[in-house]
Amino acid sequence: MKNHSRRTFIKLAAASSAFLATGTTNALSTPTLLRKPIPKSGEFIPAIGMGTWITFNVGDNISLRDERTEVLRTFFDLGGGMIDSSPMYGSAEDVMGYSLAKLSNTQGMFSATKVWTSSKDEGRTQIDDSFRLWGLKKFDLFQVHNLLNWEDHLATLRERRAAGHIRYIGITTSHGSRHPEMARIMETQDIDFVQFTYNVEDRGAEDRLLPLAADKGIAVIINRPFQRGALIDRLEGKPLPAWASEYGITSWAQYLLKFIVSHPAVTCAIPATSKVEHMKENMNVLQTRLPDIKDRGRMLDYVQSL
Amino acid sequence: MDRLIPYSADVYGTIVSDHNLSVWPLQIFVLVLCLSVIGLARRGGANNVALMIVAIFWIWCGVHFHIMTYATINWAAQYFGYAFIIQGVSIAVWAIMTRTQFIEPQRRIWIWSGIGLIISAGALHPLLILIMSAPLTHAEIAGVMPTPTAALTIGILFLVPRRAALWLLIIPVAWSIWDGLSAWTLELSIGLVLPGMVIIAALGLIMSLMTPPNR
Numbered sequence: 447m448k449n450h451s452r453r454t455f456i457k458l459a460a461a462s463s464a465f466l467a468t469g470t471t472n473a474l475s476t477p478t479l480l481r482k483p484i485p486k487s488g489e490f491i492p493a494i495g496m497g498t499w500i501t502f503n504v505g506d507n508i509s510l511r512d513e514r515t516e517v518l519r520t521f522f523d524l525g526g527g528m529i530d531s532s533p534m535y536g537s538a539e540d541v542m543g544y545s546l547a548k549l550s551n552t553q554g555m556f557s558a559t560k561v562w563t564s565s566k567d568e569g570r571t572q573i574d575d576s577f578r579l580w581g582l583k584k585f586d587l588f589q590v591h592n593l594l595n596w597e598d599h600l601a602t603l604r605e606r607r608a609a610g611h612i613r614y615i616g617i618t619t620s621h622g623s624r625h626p627e628m629a630r631i632m633e634t635q636d637i638d639f640v641q642f643t644y645n646v647e648d649r650g651a652e653d654r655l656l657p658l659a660a661d662k663g664i665a666v667i668i669n670r671p672f673q674r675g676a677l678i679d680r681l682e683g684k685p686l687p688a689w690a691s692e693y694g695i696t697s698w699a700q701y702l703l704k705f706i707v708s709h710p711a712v713t714c715a716i717p718a719t720s721k722v723e724h725m726k727e728n729m730n731v732l733q734t735r736l737p738d739i740k741d742r743g744r745m746l747d748y749v750q751s752l
Numbered sequence: 753m754d755r756l757i758p759y760s761a762d763v764y765g766t767i768v769s770d771h772n773l774s775v776w777p778l779q780i781f782v783l784v785l786c787l788s789v790i791g792l793a794r795r796g797g798a799n800n801v802a803l804m805i806v807a808i809f810w811i812w813c814g815v816h817f818h819i820m821t822y823a824t825i826n827w828a829a830q831y832f833g834y835a836f837i838i839q840g841v842s843i844a845v846w847a848i849m850t851r852t853q854f855i856e857p858q859r860r861i862w863i864w865s866g867i868g869l870i871i872s873a874g875a876l877h878p879l880l881i882l883i884m885s886a887p888l889t890h891a892e893i894a895g896v897m898p899t900p901t902a903a904l905t906i907g908i909l910f911l912v913p914r915r916a917a918l919w920l921l922i923i924p925v926a927w928s929i930w931d932g933l934s935a936w937t938l939e940l941s942i943g944l945v946l947p948g949m950v951i952i953a954a955l956g957l958i959m960s961l962m963t964p965p966n967r
Contacts, residue, residue: 503759505767505824536758536825620755720760 479732485663493707495528497718503536515545524729532560539579560591566598589616614638641667656711665713694734708736759825761938769889771821782895786874793911803847809895810840839923853914862960866910873904899946906953
């Protein structure tokens, strides 16, 4: 796997944006979908993925599992890639394995999960459990959840990466208070991905983590894009600005996602949903224009004015 | 708090419904038992039977609801299950160890509080469900679901003619606080009623232990 410098990363990011703006084709299989590069390898992945926190934790109820399977089917049919889960999410990994087994089209899946335990040995068991629950022989990405015992788990993940069971490794947090610790890890450790919260209200990552990720060539996954629905609830009923249609935005969910993935350092956002209609809405972001830096400012100003 | 609740209100309702349906029509038998403990609790000797029934309810909730059902969506539920099993065993042990104790009858207010709580544990939640037009399969009753079992327990402790052990309140109150906070986080207003009653009743029980009995 190549280790790209910041200059190379910026070229890749610019290329992906230009590629989307012009709609020109290249070697990618779906030329009009918004994809962003993973700096460490140059691999492109769709900029909108899927989270499973709460939404896929449905226990043993078959009816609910089948509903989630339809959400996942829609995700893949619309060109989805990254699916993110964790042992912390209750039965989500088990339900994911159930749904994947039922689908014939999982092309383009970028599997991502986490290890979440304070014990190194328990971490090894958890990693094995994830392979079993998902029904996979290889994971694209394994992350240390909420930085819990990251020292031991990153070592374990590096072993598994060297053995070819995992392609990328990373760390995650959804707590703003952990950003300084995350930055220290980014500065000192060889990791491929980071995951943290960033949206129109939670913008602390702009100060340090996003620039640092760009500088270090670390891919960025954004969680909690809607603050677990609270952002959408607050904006629902308020009018979208007239210029939103220039970017193909027809809903607040799309507005919020476009703001996030238009940041040049962001690789992928992972909104979670249990509804097929919402999945279609989210995935529509892959098909349409991204705002540039100036327009991102305009998007922010408009939301703050409401 | 929302980071500790890895599921939605809809999914929680579904697993409660699945749990209730998996044991139906046991709820009818349990309801009869709940009402019978009112009479058993006030009778010498028979009040041990009432306490044993409650102890079995705790163990059953711990195993069948927490460990076998709730744990499918909440990793913490297996620990709740262990706590419920400990509570059940504790009640049984306390019942045996204090079986020869007898104190003067409680004041009427506490007796009626206990009776009211036991009836609520069996019937209040289903009534609220009907009023709010929610599915009846989401109803929680004592012996089958945790919070009404906690309410039943405190009701029994009001009635049995022996000095209640305050340490038996720890798990019912702790669970009710958790359940109330979960209901608050999930915006389930109906889920606040029983936990609130349990906490208030626990305070009432503590007060009852501080007031002298009737002569």
